[in-house]
Amino acid sequence: MTESVSHPDEPSTLEDDLILDALGLLDESESVELQQLLKQLPASEREAARVLQAEWAAEAPLPLVTPRSHLRAACIASAARAAEQSPEHHLKLTLSRQTKIHRKATRSAAIWRAAALAMFAGMLAMIMLNNQSLTWQEQQARSNGKQRNLEALEISPKINGILANRGNKVLQFEQAELGSGQLVWNDSTGDFVLLSRGLPKNVAMVQIRLNEKVMFEQAYQASGGQFQADVVEQSALRNTDGQTVTVAFLDQDGTAVLTRSISVS
Amino acid sequence: MPLSDQELMHEVASGNEVAFGELYDRFGKLVFRVAWQFFPNRSESEDAVQEVFIRLWRTADRFDADRAKLVTWVMLIARRHMIDRLRRKHTRPTTQDYVSDPMGDGPNQTEDPMEIRAELKVRMERLSELQKEVVARTYFQGFTLKETAEQLGAPLGTVKSALSRALATMREGPKPEM
Numbered sequence: 001m002t003e004s005v006s007h008p009d010e011p012s013t014l015e016d017d018l019i020l021d022a023l024g025l026l027d028e029s030e031s032v033e034l035q036q037l038l039k040q041l042p043a044s045e046r047e048a049a050r051v052l053q054a055e056w057a058a059e060a061p062l063p064l065v066t067p068r069s070h071l072r073a074a075c076i077a078s079a080a081r082a083a084e085q086s087p088e089h090h091l092k093l094t095l096s097r098q099t100k101i102h103r104k105a106t107r108s109a110a111i112w113r114a115a116a117l118a119m120f121a122g123m124l125a126m127i128m129l130n131n132q133s134l135t136w137q138e139q140q141a142r143s144n145g146k147q148r149n150l151e152a153l154e155i156s157p158k159i160n161g162i163l164a165n166r167g168n169k170v171l172q173f174e175q176a177e178l179g180s181g182q183l184v185w186n187d188s189t190g191d192f193v194l195l196s197r198g199l200p201k202n203v204a205m206v207q208i209r210l211n212e213k214v215m216f217e218q219a220y221q222a223s224g225g226q227f228q229a230d231v232v233e234q235s236a237l238r239n240t241d242g243q244t245v246t247v248a249f250l251d252q253d254g255t256a257v258l259t260r261s262i263s264v265s
Numbered sequence: 266m267p268l269s270d271q272e273l274m275h276e277v278a279s280g281n282e283v284a285f286g287e288l289y290d291r292f293g294k295l296v297f298r299v300a301w302q303f304f305p306n307r308s309e310s311e312d313a314v315q316e317v318f319i320r321l322w323r324t325a326d327r328f329d330a331d332r333a334k335l336v337t338w339v340m341l342i343a344r345r346h347m348i349d350r351l352r353r354k355h356t357r358p359t360t361q362d363y364v365s366d367p368m369g370d371g372p373n374q375t376e377d378p379m380e381i382r383a384e385l386k387v388r389m390e391r392l393s394e395l396q397k398e399v400v401a402r403t404y405f406q407g408f409t410l411k412e413t414a415e416q417l418g419a420p421l422g423t424v425k426s427a428l429s430r431a432l433a434t435m436r437e438g439p440k441p442e443m
Binding site for chain 1: 280282285286288289290293294296297298299301302305307310311314315316319322332333334336337339340341343344345348353388391403404409410411421422423424425428429430432433435436
C-alpha cells in the first residue's frame with residue numbers, strides 16, 4: 001500500500017547510513033555492505049565512524065525512563081537459568097577452566113565451538129563404552145586432545161543447531177590407526193551429526209544402522225587427519241531407546257573398515 | 266581499572282557472573298529505554314530486557330571491538346531483538362502509545378508516564394510530515410526502511426536521509442543519562 005506524503009528526493013549520505021546502522025535501522029544486508037565499505041577507508045576514518053556510531057547509540061532519542069532496581073538481579077537470574085538449561089552449560093565451565101590455564105592464548109571461542117565442546121563433555125561420560133581398559137588419566141588426555149582438535153574445526157550453524165539440542169545421544173568410535181569420531185543424534189527429531197577424524201583413505205561409504213537395518217547410507221570421503229563433520233536431517237534415528245545403533249565405515253567393496261555399535265538405554 | 270569492551274565481553278562469554286553484572290550496569294538503562302520504545306509498559310519491557318541480556322551473553326564471543334564499540338553492539342542486538350519480539354506479537358505500537366496513553370503503567374514509580382510521553386511528543390512535533398511518518402514507522406513500529414519506502418512511495422535514499430535527520434532533530438532534546 002502506498003500513501004501520499006510529499007517528499008523531496010534527497011539521497012542518503014554515508015553519515016546517514018552510519019547513524020541508521022548504529023541504531024539498528026539498516027537491514028542486515030545493508031549493514032554488511034556498510035561494513036565492507038568501511039573496511040576500505042583509512043584507519044582514521046574508520047575510527048571516526050566507530051566513534052560517531054557509539055555516540056549515536058549512547059545518545060539515541062529514546063524515552064527517558066529508568067528501570068527498577070530489581071531488574072539487574074532478574075537479568076542475572078534469567079541468564080543463569082538459561083545457562084543451566086543449555087547444553088552449552090558444561091562447556092562454559094570447560095571454557096572457564098581453559099581460560100585459566102591458557103590465559104594469554106588467543107581468544108576466539110565461538111558459540112558453535114561451545115556446543116562442540118559441550119558435546120565432548122557429554123562424551124566423557126560415554127567413553128566407558130569402548131575405552132573400558134583405559135585409566136581415567138588416559139581418557140582425560142585423549143579427551144583433551146580431541147578438544148584441541150575440535151577447536152580447529154569450523155562447524156556450520158546447521159550442525160551447531162543439531163548439537164545444541166538437549167538430550168542428544170552419543171556413540172563414540174575409536175580404533176587405533178583407524179581413526180575416531182562420534183555420532184550424535186537427537187531421539188526426538190532423528191537428526192544426527194557425524195564427526196570423524198583420521199579415517200583411512202580407503203573408506204568409501206558410511207552406514208548408520210538401527211538393529212542392523214540400514215537407516216542411512218552415503219558415500220563418504222575421509223579427509224585424512226582432519227576432522228570432518230556431516231549433518232543429516234532425515235529423521236533416521238528417532239526413538240532409539242532399547243535398540244542398537246551402529247555406525248559402519250565401509251570400503252569400496254562394502255567391506256567394513258570400522259564399525260561400532262551401542263545399545264541405547 | 267575498568268575492563269575494556271573486549272575484555273568485558275570475553276569474561277561474559279566465559280560465564281563470569283560479575284562481568285555479566287557489569288555489562289548490565291553499563292547498558293541496563295539503555296536497553297530498558299530501547300525496550301520501552303517498543304513495548305511501553307513496565308512488565309513487557311522488563312521481560313524484553315532480560316531476553317536481550319541473555320542474547321548478549323550468548324553472542325558475547327562474537328563481539329569484535331575493532332569493528333564497533335560495545336555500546337553500538339548492544340544497541341544493535343537490543344533493537345534487533347525488540348523487532349523480532351514485535352514481529353512475533355503481530356501487533357505494532359502506534360505513535361499514540363508513546364504520546365497520549367494515560368492508562369499505561371509507568372516504567373518507574375517515581376516517573377510520570379504522561380511526562381515521558383509529552384516529552385517525546387514535543388520532540389516529534391519539530392519534524393516535517395515526512396519525517397514524522399518515517400520515524401513512526403521505522404523507529405517506533407519496527408518496519409524496515411524498504412517497507413517504509415514502499416508504503417510512502419518514496420525512494421529508499423530519501424527515507425534514509427529523512428529518518429537520519431529527524432533523529433538528529435529529536436536528539437537535540439534532553440540527553441539521557443548513561
